[in-house]
Amino acid sequence: MTILQQQGQAAREASHTLATAGTAGKNAALEAIAGILRERQQEWLDANRRDVEAAQADGMRPALLDRLTLTPERIEGIVEGVRQIIALPDPIGRVDKMETRPNGLIIGRRRVPLGVIAIIYEARPNVTVDAAALCLKSGNVCILRGGKEAIHSNRCVTSLMREALVSAGLPEGCISLVQDTSRETANELMHLDGYVDVLIPRGGADLIRTVAREASVPVIRTGEGICHIYVDNEADPGMAAEILYNAKCSRPSVCNAVECVLVQEDVAEAFWKEALPALEQKKVELRADERARKILGDRAVPASESDWDTEYDDYILAVRTVENLEEAIAFINAHGTGHSESIVTGNYFKAQRFLDAVDAAAVYVNASTRFTDGGEFGLGAEIGISTQKMHARGPMGLEELTSSKYVIYGQGHVR
């Protein structure tokens, strides 16, 4: 048995205990985790300093370095996140539907945990606690495989969380970290059939595509976001400009930021008059098709074919002119990643047509794509935003981390 198989087996065994631990038991463990993270935060800060120093020596970009760095304030925020998860309702054990069949069999469908969830993610140390807490609350064991840049922080916080689990009477196998951050262990994790029920990759598009292609364990694809806003000729240009600015500039690095605006040709002039000033202030680079460049002039560079399929995650926006709603819908269904899509229009029928025909996790009328988020949708917290259709679609909260089990009460029934 390899080290990872042993870890998988410990996870599998812990999952049988955790599945029947009950809400009170799981919340007590989460309380213990919140407590130990606050009381012994200095250990975590010290470990994080080692990661940050190594990253600095390695020449990591300031933005990434900032995401890697922990402070007492950030730890306070992470602990607060754990407390919020404690306050959320426990989805496990709820019976969705139950009926007595004509033959007298009583058949119910009960929510149960998925089992063992593996998560491959990048360098943010807060993800380690967020993911572990969401899994624990939903009765799932997690195997965490963070990036090598955060390995000291992750080792420290995982070991603190495991100590908390044991103090609360749960097996430490409920949370574990892959200690070796080489590519080989990531690959082995993708093929840990029989131990891993679901693998969730969190990170860049490359990571997600690789995992989806390579893994033999079931995967949930998250966070691939080529999102569009369609500005209809019946849009209010000022509203469209505000929505576009918010969707592009409020946080360009996230998956629900817009990457491409589709503008109906008759409204283009009025729309850009409203939209350009704010975008220019943020120095947003526009990559436009020929028709749009007639209006935008040297404010835009020519778009190439690849721009219609690129997630910039940056202050860059693809711009395309369309003749009508149907052209916009067809373009979005061909080039979108099925994440978040929005129409700006005052026309009721066009709004309904867009909601019906666009194939995505979240389809908006007159709102920014930035709302696609577990918190904004009222799920309380999220482990990621699914862009696939199987199992869960859109923000994944506690409920999306569950499966079901039919429970059947008989009286000696035979068929």
Add this chain to the structure above:
Amino acid sequence: MTILQQQGQAAREASHTLATAGTAGKNAALEAIAGILRERQQEWLDANRRDVEAAQADGMRPALLDRLTLTPERIEGIVEGVRQIIALPDPIGRVDKMETRPNGLIIGRRRVPLGVIAIIYEARPNVTVDAAALCLKSGNVCILRGGKEAIHSNRCVTSLMREALVSAGLPEGCISLVQDTSRETANELMHLDGYVDVLIPRGGADLIRTVAREASVPVIRTGEGICHIYVDNEADPGMAAEILYNAKCSRPSVCNAVECVLVQEDVAEAFWKEALPALEQKKVELRADERARKILGDRAVPASESDWDTEYDDYILAVRTVENLEEAIAFINAHGTGHSESIVTGNYFKAQRFLDAVDAAAVYVNASTRFTDGGEFGLGAEIGISTQKMHARGPMGLEELTSSKYVIYGQGHVR
């Protein structure tokens, strides 16, 4: 583009039309299918005769030959199945939950089709119509890849169904058959990423394991059934014997038949006294551990280790003695396939413990495992029985062939 990619693209295009076709439009197409299958059944029967003759010449086993053969009565049954699917409620378009968020955004979750479903199955020609009708009713396009033994029957019936689709105003691409039944096309179908949203293998354990291991498109594993019955010392021996007989002998070839009985040691003698006569009448071969053989004598052969992990699909039963409930639960969780598991007991607490701790799609108290079935569970019809935890678990009816889409109504909302 390969032939299969072209087929995939036609399917993808058809899926956009079908997704918004509406219940009346889909039911009209199903009516047209039922009509054409009845009116032109002779064409289908003729094509089937070619398959049957080829199979006879090839020396196919009588049981399989029987499953391959169509008759006017069987076609009547298949047409009746289509009519039952017409009568089922349409899951598409239902809004599971909808709320107005504190900021005024109205967010709803709407049921939508999965998109394009590929199905790889073996030689039964009725599956072609069942699967196509279930997919159509749930708004999904299907790509069917049946076995080579039924290729003439499948070509004929698929072409009839496509004619019916067009007559009802839907694209013929809604239903298509992989014309080439070589291993290469099955393999290509498993890797048709971007065209296939879900692949469902229906057939033997080998087929399912191969597809789950090889495919890069999302897969739903169905129909792997190593099912157990645990006879507790507080069971009524007569009830336990009846349940075991039904679960083993009413239809041994299906996935919800029992393969292994676990008998608590103190009840073994009383239980076997009740159970043996009926099993012997059906000449059920018992493969037992040493303790059970002390009671069963030469009525049982010794079990080998592999017997605990074998789906016989035949008149063979593995027999194992256990000391108590917990041993039974641990054994089932280690050796079961997560399909259907049953306890026979009069003890309330043991019944609840079994329901909680056994990890399977369907967990029974005092009933035969044979009830795990879409019809018996009230789903109306099923496309298979999922033994995985992601997306759907247990019998998959129309609802399990859907995904969801968040629809969000704003008033110019920005975040």
